[in-house]
Amino acid sequence: MADNKFDTPEIREYPIIPKLQRDVMSHSKPFIAKEPHQEPLGFPGELVDDWHDVAIKKMGDLQSKYRSLQVYLDSCVKCGACTDKCHYYVGTTDPKNMPVARQDLYRKVYRRYFTFAGKYFPKLVGAKDLTKEVLDDWYSYFHQCSQCRRCSVYCPYGIDTAEISMAAREVMDTIGVGQKYCNEIIGKVHKIGNNLGLPGPALEDTLEGLEEDVEEDTGVAVKFPLDVKGADVLLVTPSADFFAEPHVDGLIGYAKVFHEAGISWTISSHASEAANFGMFIGSYENMRKLALRIREAALELGVKRIVFGECGHAWRVAYSFLNTLAGPWDFLDQNYPIPQHICEVTHGLIEDNKLKFDKSKNDDMVLTYHDSCNVARASRMGDKPGGQFAIPRNVIKAVCNNFYDMSSDTIKEGTFCCGGGGGLLTDDLMELRVKGALPRMEALRKVVEDNGVTHMAAICAICKSQFSKVFPYYDFTMDQIVSVHQLVSNAIILTGQNDENEENEEKDGKNHSQRDIDEAA
Amino acid sequence: MQISILSISIAALFYLAFIILAYGLVFKVLQYTKTPAPLKIPTMPAPITKAGVIFRMSKEVVLFESLFKSSKATWLFGWLFHFGLFLDMLRHLRYFIDPIWTWVLIIQPFGKYGSILMFIGLVGLLIRRIVVDRVRYISAPSDYLMLVLILCITSTGIAMSFYLGADVISVKSFFVGLLTFDIQNIPADPVLISHLIMVALLMIIFPYSKLLHAPGLFFSPSRNQVDNARENRHIAKWAKELEKN
Ligand code: SF4
Numbered sequence: 001m002a003d004n005k006f007d008t009p010e011i012r013e014y015p016i017i018p019k020l021q022r023d024v025m026s027h028s029k030p031f032i033a034k035e036p037h038q039e040p041l042g043f044p045g046e047l048v049d050d051w052h053d054v055a056i057k058k059m060g061d062l063q064s065k066y067r068s069l070q071v072y073l074d075s076c077v078k079c080g081a082c083t084d085k086c087h088y089y090v091g092t093t094d095p096k097n098m099p100v101a102r103q104d105l106y107r108k109v110y111r112r113y114f115t116f117a118g119k120y121f122p123k124l125v126g127a128k129d130l131t132k133e134v135l136d137d138w139y140s141y142f143h144q145c146s147q148c149r150r151c152s153v154y155c156p157y158g159i160d161t162a163e164i165s166m167a168a169r170e171v172m173d174t175i176g177v178g179q180k181y182c183n184e185i186i187g188k189v190h191k192i193g194n195n196l197g198l199p200g201p202a203l204e205d206t207l208e209g210l211e212e213d214v215e216e217d218t219g220v221a222v223k224f225p226l227d228v229k230g231a232d233v234l235l236v237t238p239s240a241d242f243f244a245e246p247h248v249d250g251l252i253g254y255a256k257v258f259h260e261a262g263i264s265w266t267i268s269s270h271a272s273e274a275a276n277f278g279m280f281i282g283s284y285e286n287m288r289k290l291a292l293r294i295r296e297a298a299l300e301l302g303v304k305r306i307v308f309g310e311c312g313h314a315w316r317v318a319y320s321f322l323n324t325l326a327g328p329w330d331f332l333d334q335n336y337p338i339p340q341h342i343c344e345v346t347h348g349l350i351e352d353n354k355l356k357f358d359k360s361k362n363d364d365m366v367l368t369y370h371d372s373c374n375v376a377r378a379s380r381m382g383d384k385p386g387g388q389f390a391i392p393r394n395v396i397k398a399v400c401n402n403f404y405d406m407s408s409d410t411i412k413e414g415t416f417c418c419g420g421g422g423g424l425l426t427d428d429l430m431e432l433r434v435k436g437a438l439p440r441m442e443a444l445r446k447v448v449e450d451n452g453v454t455h456m457a458a459i460c461a462i463c464k465s466q467f468s469k470v471f472p473y474y475d476f477t478m479d480q481i482v483s484v485h486q487l488v489s490n491a492i493i494l495t496g497q498n499d500e501n502e503e504n505e506e507k508d509g510k511n512h513s514q515r516d517i518d519e520a521a
Numbered sequence: 522m523q524i525s526i527l528s529i530s531i532a533a534l535f536y537l538a539f540i541i542l543a544y545g546l547v548f549k550v551l552q553y554t555k556t557p558a559p560l561k562i563p564t565m566p567a568p569i570t571k572a573g574v575i576f577r578m579s580k581e582v583v584l585f586e587s588l589f590k591s592s593k594a595t596w597l598f599g600w601l602f603h604f605g606l607f608l609d610m611l612r613h614l615r616y617f618i619d620p621i622w623t624w625v626l627i628i629q630p631f632g633k634y635g636s637i638l639m640f641i642g643l644v645g646l647l648i649r650r651i652v653v654d655r656v657r658y659i660s661a662p663s664d665y666l667m668l669v670l671i672l673c674i675t676s677t678g679i680a681m682s683f684y685l686g687a688d689v690i691s692v693k694s695f696f697v698g699l700l701t702f703d704i705q706n707i708p709a710d711p712v713l714i715s716h717l718i719m720v721a722l723l724m725i726i727f728p729y730s731k732l733l734h735a736p737g738l739f740f741s742p743s744r745n746q747v748d749n750a751r752e753n754r755h756i757a758k759w760a761k762e763l764e765k766n
């Protein structure tokens with residue numbers, strides 16, 4: 001645990017662009033991966049002797065494999081349009097957290113070794129040798145990028161710093177300088193099937209517990225099936241949904257929707273994880289290996305559809321990459337999108353009038369919605385561009401009476417990251433996470449004051465965990481973040497369910513235990 | 522007719538500059554074309570059809586749409602500069618084409634004012650680079666020099682077309698001569714000669730500098746990809762290889 005003392009940034013009344021303060025975040029570095037975290041992923045356990053040459057070779061290799069990298073390294077004109085667009089710059093004021101400056105950490109090495117100007121006139125174009133100091137900067141600042149793509153929206157050439165961060169992390173992994181948090185987790189999925197390292201029997205227990213809870217709550221026997229062959233739908237959901245708050249309330253929501261719509265579904269113990277941290281470390285091979293578990297599970301269980309639970313980057317990998325990594329999906333039912341988001345499923349059922357809601361069940365809340373970056377800027381829902389904005393909002397509005405959006409430059413394609421994405425959701429980066437959350441906290445504070453908003457809904461496991469952790473720093477409480485399907489779960493009327501009074505009491509009781517679990521974690 | 526050493530030198534310089542520019546650009550464009558984009562990474566929301574992508578790219582190329590969203594001042598100066606440059610380049614066609622196309626004749630007066638737009642844009646960009654702390658931080662010497670170089674080209678051009686005048690007939694016969702490998706004399710006017718030398722220098726730098734943003738924009742996967750990952754399987758050759766084992 002980092003017990004660095006740091007100050008939580010002040011919520012500013014008029015967010016103006018802060019003046020830069022050099023190197024104020026250069027101390028921020030996540031724990032380094034040790035041999036047992038590195039080797040299962042195919043990376044060396046510690047800094048290799050000829051690291052300099054290996055790194056340069058890897059850079060050349062990546063440039064020849066990724067057009068994005070090659071084009072982005074060449075095309076930046078240093079116009080500065082992106083400089084104020086990163087939440088980490090806004091929250092920390094460290095200039096190396098300006099997207100272009102972050103890219104330049106990589107670009108100056110690229111220029112030195114791969115371009116005419118950098119080879120012969122390094123000073124003129126700001127090219128630098130790859131030294132130990134440069135490597136230290138890389139480790140620090142490429143782990144201060146949540147790969148949220150906000151900068152890419154505003155760059156005249158669409159330069160996406162996330163692509164550069166991913167490349168830099170892969171180069172570092174290749175020379176033995178990996179990040180413990182991501183690599184340890186990826187190892188667990190390779191071995192066990194989910195980020196938590198939760199084995200099949202434990203998962204089964206958890207799901208049984210949920211079945212009991214829901215039946216007690218509602219009087220309806222809603223099932224949480226595991227490894228059921230021949231089910232129609234394979235649900236792939238972030239493993240946080242199995243135990244963390246408010247995630248698990250979302251999982252209960254999905255189960256109720258499936259139950260009420262009469263869709264047979266199952267979770268797989270082999271692919272019990274939607275998250276794919278292979279993306280965060282820029283490793284195509286690792287990302288592919290993780291994605292293939294889903295294919296194996298789908299084949300093994302003989303399902304017809306694949307549905308993803310609420311998770312931001314998982315949905316990016318699912319929507320944008322799954323067909324590439326683990327397709328073709330010709331053995332699934334082609335009448336449904338492959339894969340499908342749980343919000344698309346619920347939204348479709350709502351449109352077809354297949355679900356009934358008592359919206360007043362959510363009247364104790366006034367809601368706003370946080371667009372998760374990977375859903376907003378790296379994927380889609382439905383069949384129209386922008387469905388990723390409309391569909392979750394429509395689901396919320398179908399189950400809640402009170403909803404207000406945050407200010408327009410902080411939502412949809414301009415949404416600010418929660419501060420914990422991209423493989424940074426670890427306690428050793430707490431200062432960064434708290435500071436990076438500033439722009440979102442300011443936007444939230446505003447709707448709290450202006451519109452009386454009490455809760456923020458999200459559809460990303462990382463966002464939910466991050467907010468429940470950083471809310472207290474900004475004088476919110478951790479239970480003010482909710483899952484979208486938690487709202488669905490509250491309002492849905494199951495055929496044959498208990499009468500309401502009992503249920504309200506139950507809900508109060510649950511809110512207490514929710515707090516206990518978070519503090520324990 | 523005796524051809525001066527100066528004329529031969531300038532002619533040689535332009536041949537060299539052209540070869541370097543063409544070689545460098547072709548090399549880069551081939552490199553970009555050959556390098557695969559293994560994953561679908563358009564910045565969403567993205568168009569779901571090819572036609573939609575063409576529309577999106579046109580808005581970027583013509584209007585600088587993304588820049589407009591991010592920084593109004595940079596957009597204004599950047600757009601003025603590029604639009605002025607575009608007008609002025611069209612105007613300069615008259616030095617290469619004989620007889621001059623009618624539309625090139627018609628735009629001559631507007632083209633002339635293109636240089637003024639360029640000048641305003643460039644000065645704005647330079648001031649911004651010096652004054653705004655974030656932009657100053659990310660600027661290397663080459664970033665200032667590039668602006669200064671183009672500013673000098675623009676100023677010498679303005680000086681000639683508005684004040685000093687130039688022997689346009691001779692300039693034209695020189696450039697038409699270059700195109701037909703029949704070298705003619707260039708007037709020994711110091712302003713004209715420095716204008717031309719700086720243009721040649723810019724041509725030489727082009728493929729080895731950030732001026733690559735011009736071809737780069739068309740190859741940027743976050744802008745030029747269609748959002749259809751669920752419908753069509755997109756796979757790069759090297760990624761396909763992985764499927765063999
Ligand atoms: S991707 Fe997001 S976190 Fe990374 S530099 Fe861009 S805005 Fe910042």
Ligand code: SF4
Binds near residue numbers: 077
């Ligand atoms: S907006 Fe794009 S071109 Fe401009 S400085 Fe940032 S990365 Fe470079």
